[in-house]
Amino acid sequence: MSTAALHAEHDAHHHHKESFISKYVFSMDHKMISKQFLITGIIMGILGMGMSLLFRLQLAWPDEQFSILEVLLGKWGAGGKLDPNFYMGLVTIHGTIMVFYVLTAGLSGTFSNLLIPLQLGARDMASPFLNMLSYWFFLTSSVVLCISMMVETGPASAGWTVYPPLSALEKAMPGSGLGMTLWLVAIALFIISSLLGGINYISTVLNMRTKGMSMNRMPLTIWAFFFTAVLGLLSFPVLLGAALFLIFDRSAGTSFYLSDIYLDGVGALENIGGSPVLYQHLFWFLGHPEVYIILMPALGITSEVISTNARKPIFGYSAMVISLMGISFLSFIVWGHHMFITGMNPFLGSVFMILTLIIAVPSAVKVFNYLTTLWKGNLRFTPAMLFSIGLVSFFISGGLTGIYLGNAALDIQLHDSYFVVAHFHLVMGSSAIFGMFAGIYHWYPKMFGRMMNNTLGYFHFWITFITAYLVFFPMHFMGLAGVPRRYYQFTLVKEFDVWMDVNKLITVAAIIAGAAQVLFIYNFFYSIFRGKKAEQNPWQSNTLEWSTPVEHIHGNWPGEIPTVYRGPYEYSRPDREEDFYPQYIPDETSTDPLKSTKAAPAPDTKEPEVEPVNSVFFSALKRVFGWS
Amino acid sequence: MANHSTEASYEQQPVWAGGRSPFNVSYGKLMMWLLLLSDAFTFSSLLVQYGAQRFSNVQSPVTTLWPEPAAIFNHFPFLHGLHLPLLFVSVMTFILIFSSVTMVLAVEAGHRKSKKEVVKYMVYTVLGGAAFLGCQAWEWSVFIHEGARLDGNTFGITAEGAAKFKTLHFGDHFEWESAWRTNGPVPFAALFFIVTGFHGFHVFTGVVANIVITIMAARGVFERRGHYEMIEKTGLYWHFVDLVWVFVFTFFYLI
Secondary structure, three states: OOOOHHHHHHHHHHHHHHHHHHHHHHHOOHHHHHHHHHHHHHHHHHHHHHHHHHHHHHHHOOOOOOOOHHHHHHHHHHOOOOOOOHHHHHHHHHHHHHHHHHHHHHHHHHHHHHHHHHHHHHOOOOOHHHHHHHHHHHHHHHHHHHHHHHOOOOOOOOOOOOOOOOOOOOOOOHHHHHHHHHHHHHHHHHHHHHHHHHHHHHHHHOOOOOOOHHHHHHHHHHHHHHHHHHHHHHHHHHHHHHHHHHHHHHHHOOOOOOOOOOEOOOOOOOOOOOOHHHHHHHHHHHHHHHHHHHHHHHHHHHHHHHHHHHHHOOOHHHHHHHHHHHHHHHHOOOEHHHHHHHHOHHHHHHHHHHHHHHOOOHHHHHHHHHHHHHHHOOOOOOOHHHHHHHHHHHHHHHHHHHHHHHHHHHHHHHHEEHHHHHHHHHHHHHHHHHHHHHHHHHHHHHOOOEEOOOOHHHHHHHHHHHHHHHHHHHHHHHHOOOOOOOOOOOOOOOHHHHHHHHHHHHHHHHHHHHHHHHHHHHHHHHHHOOOOOOOOOOOOOOOHHHHOOOOOOOOOOOOOOOOOOOOOOOEEOOOOOEEEEOOOOOOOOHHHOOOOOOEEEEOOOEEEEEOOHHHHHHHHHHHHHOOO | OOHHHHHHHHOOHHOOOOOOOOOOHHHHHHHHHHHHHHHHHHHHHHHHHHHHHHHOOOOOOOOOOOOHHHHHHOOOOOOOOOOOOOOHHHHHHHHHHHHHHHHHHHHHHHOOOOOHHHHHHHEEEEEHHHHHHHHHHHHHHHHHHOOOOOOOOOOOOOHHHHHHHOOOOOOEEEEOHHHOOOOOHHHHHHHHHHHHHHHHHHHHHHHHHHHHHHHHHHHHHHHHHOOOOOHHHHHHHHHHHHHHHHHHHHHHHOO
């Protein structure tokens, strides 16, 4: 009896034993765990977004009183005005939630869990138990972070990077007390969760692929999740080391990160002799790979969605893989570009600068490959496709400013200004969240067996896309003019008065963007129960996950696991009538699944006619707006 | 879903059919390697912090040097007052390395599926680990007794002190002199406690895991399973902990 048949029998045996608890709560099924990650991530996302609206209100109308704030926040909004300390707390927790909880766990936790077994043809993750633990550590960590917002002295307020001394001295500011301790506990739990998830993802990718699924036939999503997991595995432990020393500095009287601090001409600290710059080195050794931990899953999802909806093979499959590899490697040796002006040898600065600028090469490879995949494709503008194209747009416009910021000399002016805020919110914030939306719209039928509403999806996309640019684009100009980030209000600096109107514009756009997410949340939860039933393969995609039954079962495939006969992106092959050729359809001509037949050469005809550029433009317009 | 894949993987390797298997190991062993890789980065970050603190700790004017480990760790149980530099820690290190040897023997016995020998060597390994932890506890308590604190360092050594210290011979009578008990670089003792403590925590978890595995082996769990791969996995962890100790030992005692 084959192993697969054994599995099938085993599954049939145990199917009826599932209770509510084992199915929905302590689930060890990767599909359920991915939904748990997604929904927790969405809830955290709502929180993070809500916080950004609160501090945007303060920035746009610093002297206004909003009585709603007092109702919402109690003493932190006394008199309808946001407390300055709480403002710092909001900025910190907004960053923490968005970076770690939404775009790390919510994005790669959801889609790695869902897609790695499904796209590789595995019954489940390598270790379902560790997978379950990974989610529960993540949830505990989220709960601890939420609790830290409710303590008497307020949440951690030292910025999401928690630099010492604000994070190391308990009395530095209100948020440096219990809030900071809880922040560290939450992050320690988060690191454990990410470690458990990471080793699971890597070993599943390496060890659990189905017959015929060689590494060079893996969908690019899987490659992206694989490199993401490697990055997390190697960079989070360093943050753990830094956090360990920070905890000792806070509570045991050591002074690893504390150097001389003088107040009124006398040393204010008993214990000195350390260096806060050391913490920054360690933090950014995690912090920079973290940027790619956030971005790479979104890039992988985009590769898949763009290729499927352009009905074309992805342009340059191996270039895509190699560029992911290059980005992963480079991400470990560029952390110093976050610290150009915090006291680093200028020679070291120029080394970091050169390495940073080299990252533009693999990133540009990815962008050009997306564009060339889209070029003359038979585009289908599903919501997922629009979000993917939106990602490419943000990746370009945010990535270009990265070249400015990577320059050690320019950074003297731009460091800690709104230019930085604009840069990273476009290139990793918006584009990663767009990748996440693309993934949700694309794989929703696989997750919940129902379709999301397309019209709401289009509204969601266009409003979010336009408002995201309205929010972040003007910030470039503010940053160039020297407006610093993280300030509570600018009314005392007359030079910045000219930016008041821009601040108002940004806040109004942010509120509209927030409202657009309500559409998404309504669409998401409504469709779980009332959406249109999904077909087997709604996007006519090639990859394995669409061969599983629409109703989830344990073990993913009812019978044997399908065998893979070819790469994942064989769309519009000239020798096929249909414009897609799923990986699991056997080859008539070849019996060995590991030997793929080459596509028949295109019939020898005259040169293809080149459409004039303006007609390409108009046909694109027609498709986008549905004119025909 | 949980159980079948765990058990099927070792003996029934054909589950794997996706072309060439990259490492040709079961996923469980691969996971252990990945965990160790990650842990290696944690320890590296700690040792990098040690290096950064040590080499940036230049106080001006330079009055004291980094403490001389041989002047501090020169005690041996029942032989108080004698200058026996690094003797005790050498014994500790020997015990730990030797427990690695018995671990190798246990793994080898596992390959021969000899339950009795596996249990015997695992018990030796557990004893070695526990003895190491005991030694570390003694070393720590002596160090604390002599005045080591997290928030300061009184083991600084002056240049004259260092010169004088060189004239001491192994087994000489030893007394603290002010030349090597001045205020020195602050993080010395704190680094020692955190890094050896973090390593000791790893040894502790290793001992607990080894005890669990020993009990499982003694009760015949692996015999019924048909293979002793679990011994190999905990063995990997145990060797890693030993290897890390070699680095910790080098940085804190020798350099």
